[in-house]
Amino acid sequence: MSTATDKGHGSFVVEWREGFKTGIGQVDGEHQHLFALVKQLDRENAQQAVDELLEYVVTHFTNEQALMESSGYPDFRAHLALHEQLASQVTEFLLSGSEWTDERVHELRKFLNKWLVGHILTHDLRFGQWYFEHTKARAANPSPVPVRPQRVGWFDRLLGRR
Template identity: 60%
Template sequence: MSETSDKRPAFVVEWRDGFKINVDQVDSEHKHLFTLVKQLDLATVNETLDELLDYVVTHFSNEQQLMENSGYPGFSDHLKLHEAFSSTVADFLSAEDSWDDERIQQLRKFLNKWLIGHIMTHDLRFGNWYREHHGETPAAAVTANKKVGWFDRLLGRG
């Protein structure tokens, strides 16, 4: 048997429209997260992980801002989910194991399963709640909830 036939195929999940929560900014960020997870491989693991982790921080911050600005009642629970995810990933990455194809597979599998479960449960719940309570896109709410100074109000700009 050849060396390549002994290896398991890579665990890869492609983004699909079924993962959308119908919040454009969040959907776009989720799609990019799937792309980064798919790019994980032995040759570029450190660079891809750096980019992935930076992007996760950005995405969590953006998503949490949308939730907080909209008054989402599940915000604090959602924040705890993000913190638990970050802790689990930190534990995995702090292990002394060296990178090999199997460890990358484990990480990719964990990340994809977590993303799908989180998006299709918790993020979708937020998107549905938002449309039900505000009837506009969350991006519009961020703009609407920005503080307007007295000068802007005086001039009719807010």
């Protein structure tokens, strides 16, 4: 398995691949975009890229959780806790320093890639499997995924922006 490549300067890049597929189009599309956002993190654009990334993490978690809740996924609460844990860990990292060095950017990208790969392969794929086993009628006749209007403001709350 070779999903990680070194771009040079110690950059650790992970590309989305077929093995990450949950089979739920919206979730997979959002996961792909998350990897792309992590990939574009570098020292020059760090703050802007981090802001954009966190905004999208919130969007993705909100959408994924709405789908889990509306489909009656039994592990919804446990999954929500994993998302909250990630938000806390990232917040802790962001509050631990203010200057973006190559090393710090590299550390964040490595952490996020590792988390994403582990989370998707273990927890999101499990949800994808459950979803198709339990919503066959919907899977055969897909309808737009209901998305709740309110968003989860973890990062704003944890970073004291609200």
